[in-house]
Amino acid sequence: MEEEIEAPMTVESSVEPSKEEMETPMTVEPSADRKKEEKGYLARDEYTSERFKLEINNLPKYFGFGDLKKKLKQLGVNFVKIKVPKTPNHAYVNFRNEEDKEKGLKLLTGWSFRGNRIEVSHAKPATDILFRTGKPKKNDNKREHPAENPADADLPDEVKIQNSATPLWNLSYAEQLAKKSTIVQEFLGGLEQKIKETSSKTVTIPFEGIKPSPVIDGYRNKCEFSCGKGNNSDDKMVGFRYGEYRYGIDRVGSPSVCKNVSDEMKLVVQHFQDYIRSRTSSWYSGETHIGCWRQLTVRTSRLNHILIMISFCQGQLSPEEIEEEKKIFLNYFTQGAGSICKVTNIIFNVEKNKAGNELIQSELLLGDSYIVEKLFDFQFHVSAKAFFQANTQGAEVLYSLIKDSMKLDNETVLLDICCGTGTIGITLSNSVKEVVGIEMIKDAVEDAKRNAKLNNINNIEFIAEKIENVINKLVKKYSQHRLVAILDPPRAGVHRRVIQTLRSAENIKVLGYIACNPQLATHNLVDLTRPRSRNYQGEPFEAVTTTAVDLFPHTPHYELFILFQR
Missing domain, CATH: 3.30.70.330 (RRM (RNA recognition motif) domain)
Known part of the structure; x- marks a missing residue:
């Protein structure tokens, strides 16, 4: 993920x-x-x-x-x-x-x-x-922003926003890759030690290096921008919140200096900011829960689709006033100054002014509720809130790595676990005999089925169920085939019952694990390798190779693919 x-x-x-x-x-x-x-x-x-x-x-x-x-x-x-x-x-x-x-x-x-x-x-x-209401800290009255990190107090705002949104922005790309490679190797060293503690066996996990992103700048196809107050009391700023939240800072800075945001998105942000500054309704404060303009979500695709979704809190406005706001907004981005952005889809969400931002109305003002993205030769319908890799070209590198590492062929049946909207299974479907996608979120499974139909994929099945409820049936069904599994879980990994279930499925000899936050997934990785026991039946897996893929240039984040065999 x-x-x-x-x-x-x-x-x-x-x-x-x-x-x-x-x-x-x-x-x-x-x-x-x-x-x-x-x-x-x-x-x-x-x-x-x-x-x-x-x-x-x-x-x-x-x-x-x-x-x-x-x-x-x-x-x-x-x-x-x-x-x-x-x-x-x-x-x-x-x-x-x-x-x-x-x-x-x-x-x-x-x-x-x-x-x-x-x-x-x-x-x-x-x-x-x-x-929090604590005692004033010493020398607070000497700072322009009392809650600010003293180390950053004198930095220009442009540097602060980059330090917050893209912490590696001031390193060359070669230096970024070297830094991430070191981070991965340190993690693997710690993982080897944890595996040794549980199995009393010294292991060495091979690291094949980090694959660079094909695009370094402007790669994000989705961003969420907040509305708020800028550092110099600039009202109705649109961009990223920055500063150390632990110091009580809640300011918004322009994304114009952020290298991971595309020029198309920056143009939309600028015109959206111009628009809300022209309106009398204020920005929404998460502290006081007063105001209207809360958030702008932008999704783009390689097929030149631009979807924007507005989060608008109703405030004291009447339903008639909100309807008028929608009309003016739509006109601005279709006929007015904002038309230069060439927005293709507009969703306008009205929310209650309360913690949690309860949605009370969602209206499609322009285009469809989704945009179409191209991944390899496949097309995908991507809705405003759906999960889709933020770096499309980087995702192609990751999925190609999976295909090559797992040695997929026309005798292989692939279990795509935590399949989401089906991107991995669909892109690999031409390389295997059959794909079975398993996902407990029913809406995601419906999206996956639509995407398979869109691409005329006939050798794929999606099941809305927990893996532990269907794995035994699937193992039995495909007992005469080469059965491999790919696990692409949320950042915190999956519950240990899922790992216990996979351990007990003896017919699964090869398993690929995609970790977007390896530290949080450590418990899964250790449980896959721990010795056989009453809780973990079946032979343990062995981590035979690891490769990182840089899907997030200018940030410390990366995807780690680990190939397990037994």
Whole structure:
């Protein structure tokens, strides 16, 4: 899966309360609405371990972080991370999912650590940083932006936005590839060590290097741009939020300096900004939940399609006023100054002014609800919110790598697990006997079926189901064929039940794993290789080769393809 970063995150995905927050007495009980706003990031469609957290109390007065981590592992607690605040005898443990959290609760209940009987309970998610009220920090009054990272305070805004959106922008492309190659090798070294810890066997995972992106600048085919206030109090800025959110910064900078954004997108952003500045309605504030213009999503394709989707909060406007706004907006981009952008599709979403931005109306103002993208010789319908690799030409490099590494032929049956809208299975369908795509999200499966029909692919089947519910039937059905699997999961990987299921499917001898965030997927990679046991039946897989593909130039992100065999 793509490392889905359309703009710098405006809420850290997992944060703990500061010492000041815990110690500062509350003089007024926050309202229910205020409490909801403080946890508004939980309503977003993104993974955060803040949803699955336990609080541990009555720890020994002096204990080391590493010691606590080791003890929890020995207990069998499957945690994501541990946070130890400055408050004594106290810690937080975050988990990947509800099941792991509940298991951790059972294992920790009644546990004694160095003679102390541990108290464990469910913990509330941390407060969004912008809503924290701590004591003023020393020298805050000396800064133009008190919450700003002191190291960045004197940098020009153009540098700040590039540092935030494209952290590797000031390196040559050769230097970027070298840096990422080092990052991958360091990760593989750590993975080798973890595999050794579980199997007592020394392993070496070969690394075949990193494949460059065919296009380095302007490669993103989708970006999400926020509306807000600029650094110099410029109102109704459209671009990326930047600055360290942990320092309380919530400003918007122009993407005009960002190398990963295409000229076509930059032109749309500029004209959208000009348009909303001409209107009386204000930009939407995620802190106060006041205002209208919240977000602009832009999708482009190699076939010269440009889709824009507007997120507009209703504010105090009447339905009639909103309808008038739509008409003026449509005219601007079809007949007015914005027509130079040659937008082909416009979706106008109206949302409630509240945390979570509840959609109350979505209207297609121009064109279809999707654009058409070309990948190799195939075409795909891509809707505004659908997952599609952000770097189309880079995706072709990745999919070609998969085809060559797995030695696909007309005797092979390919299981495309977490198939999404079917891009991998469809592009590889000409190289195999049959493809079976498995995806638990039904809407994605419907998109995949439409894309297969669009390309006249007849040797492909898509199943809307969990892999553990269908794998045994599929293994039996294709017992006389060469059965291989490709696993392209979300960035946090899949639940261990999926790995256990694949381990037990003895007919699957070859498995390809695509990791867009290898660190988060480590638990999957280790479980594929751990020795046979009651929980992990079937022979373990062995990582025989790894190759990185740079789908995200100017950023630290990459895709890692790992080929497993047994």
